[in-house]
Amino acid sequence: MKVHFITSRPTIEKHIEELRAVINAIENAGHSLAIDWIERAYRRQTEGTEPKANWTAIYRLNLEAIAKSDVVLAETSYDNFGVGYQIAFAVQQKKPIMLLRHEDVDDDAFVNGVEGGWIIHEKYNSQNLTSKVNKFLEDNDIKSKDMRFNFFIDRKIHNYLRWASLRTGKTKAEILRELVQHEIEEQSREP
Amino acid sequence: MLVHLTGSTWSLGGDLVYMRKISHILHELGVSIARDWIETANHRHAVTKVPDVNLDMQSIFEENIRALKRADAIIMESTTYSFFQGYQLAETLRHKKPMLILSRYPIKGRIFYGIKSPFLTVKEYKTEDDLDEIVRAFISAHTIKNEDLQFKVSVGRQLYSYVSTISKESGRSPAEILTAMANEGFKRRILNS
Numbered sequence: 001m002k003v004h005f006i007t008s009r010p011t012i013e014k015h016i017e018e019l020r021a022v023i024n025a026i027e028n029a030g031h032s033l034a035i036d037w038i039e040r041a042y043r044r045q046t047e048g049t050e051p052k053a054n055w056t057a058i059y060r061l062n063l064e065a066i067a068k069s070d071v072v073l074a075e076t077s078y079d080n081f082g083v084g085y086q087i088a089f090a091v092q093q094k095k096p097i098m099l100l101r102h103e104d105v106d107d108d109a110f111v112n113g114v115e116g117g118w119i120i121h122e123k124y125n126s127q128n129l130t131s132k133v134n135k136f137l138e139d140n141d142i143k144s145k146d147m148r149f150n151f152f153i154d155r156k157i158h159n160y161l162r163w164a165s166l167r168t169g170k171t172k173a174e175i176l177r178e179l180v181q182h183e184i185e186e187q188s189r190e191p
Numbered sequence: 192m193l194v195h196l197t198g199s200t201w202s203l204g205g206d207l208v209y210m211r212k213i214s215h216i217l218h219e220l221g222v223s224i225a226r227d228w229i230e231t232a233n234h235r236h237a238v239t240k241v242p243d244v245n246l247d248m249q250s251i252f253e254e255n256i257r258a259l260k261r262a263d264a265i266i267m268e269s270t271t272y273s274f275f276q277g278y279q280l281a282e283t284l285r286h287k288k289p290m291l292i293l294s295r296y297p298i299k300g301r302i303f304y305g306i307k308s309p310f311l312t313v314k315e316y317k318t319e320d321d322l323d324e325i326v327r328a329f330i331s332a333h334t335i336k337n338e339d340l341q342f343k344v345s346v347g348r349q350l351y352s353y354v355s356t357i358s359k360e361s362g363r364s365p366a367e368i369l370t371a372m373a374n375e376g377f378k379r380r381i382l383n384s
Contacts, residue, residue: 055305076274079201082302084277092285110275113252 001141004034004069004095006062006087008080012038013045015075018129022073022100025133031141034065066090071140073133076111077102084110091116098136100124192334195225195258197279198268200232206268207233209295212319213266216326225258256282264288264333266326269303270295277302284308287380291329293322344369 003026007019019038026033044050062082066072072090076083076099090097096118099111103123112121122132153161161172168175194217198206210229217224252275259265265283269276269292280303283290292313298304303313314325346354354365361368 052300053302055300055302056307057305059302059305079273081269081272081274081277081280084274084279085281085302085306086277088278088281088285092281108246108248110248110252110273110278113249114278115249 001031001070001137002034002068003031003137004062004065004072004090005038006072006074006083006090007038008075008078008083009041010080011078012042015077016042018102018126019075021126021129022075022133025130026073026137029134029137029141031137034069035061062086063089066093066095069095070142071096071098071137073098073100073136075100076109077105079109087111087114091119094118096136096140098122098133100129100132192222192264192330193225193262194222194330195255195262195265196229196268197255197259197265197276198229199271199273199276200236201273202271203229203232203236206270209270209293209316209319209322210268212322213268213293213326216323217266217330220327220330222330225262226254255279259283259288260286262288263335264329265290266329267292269293269301272301272303280306284310289329289333291325293325 005019005022005026007015012019016038019042023033023038041050063086066086066089072087072095074083074087074090074097076087087097087099091114094116097116097120099114099119099121101109101111101121101123103125114121120136122136124132161175164170164175165172170178196210196213196217198210203210207229214224214227214229255275256279259279259282265279265288267276267279267290272294280290280292284306287310289310290312292298292303292311294301294313294315295317296315298313298315303311312329314329316322316325354368357363357368358365363371
């Protein structure tokens, strides 16, 4: 799976060990980062060679990374504009999201208001961080989920699908996929 | 016109005078504010000194998002910006609503400087007078006049025939049919964005 990992750029240097633990958990589970930006940013911060940020490029790169990712992980212990922007974008894209927050930080954060069927909030410490990330990745690993299944239909549905298939030249599976897609879109329209 | 005015509660002390000025300008222009939170937040911080940990952040979050959705335009004070402002910016752009971002710090080199959208206006200000000019210009540019809500449409013969047929079948007027089509197209654009 492709995983996009969001964190606050200004706090990378201070929390690099925790961020590395998350990255290791992702890579050890056989997944890859959509963009491997954290080590690069850390090196530049510690060497004092960080160039002036090109926000147009960073903005585009991150949104592309979210779009191509299967899941999104975000470290949200520190209030950050860019993190908020990216999480909103990931929520709009209906990506499974894990919002990590260190158990030592206060609860008075707007990130706690982000809700949705695909979003989980997790508090962590250095002992349980890896296991929480692993659990999230396992739960959302597309390989471990059924992408193909058999299902039983009654005569009425069978007749409808056969008729629709003959009329449109599409397979029954294509018609069903379109119906589900339509249902997803209808649900997205609800305020 | 309804405007959602938002900013950072963390830096309300420093922003208060400017937030009040924006509210004052909006009231002068006859614009309503979707969620009037500034004086409440200031009272909480400055007078009762209730710590933010005691707040129901989830309901505040939801109230803001609801205000954003029902507003015609959004004004965001972003001299000090944080998580929720980033979140609201992404939501505003998704709903294709005009947004004015204001900052007393130079905007060049700040993250929202990189976001290009026809719905987004980013302005730097130093004084209350600057604010007055910027906010009035933004509201004037995005106020939809009643006469603009009604206009004539010339349709081709084919489209006329189609709309007339649907109109006879459904009992709806051609204008209702075209409005429904435009709404459908708008929703689809939001979904695909």
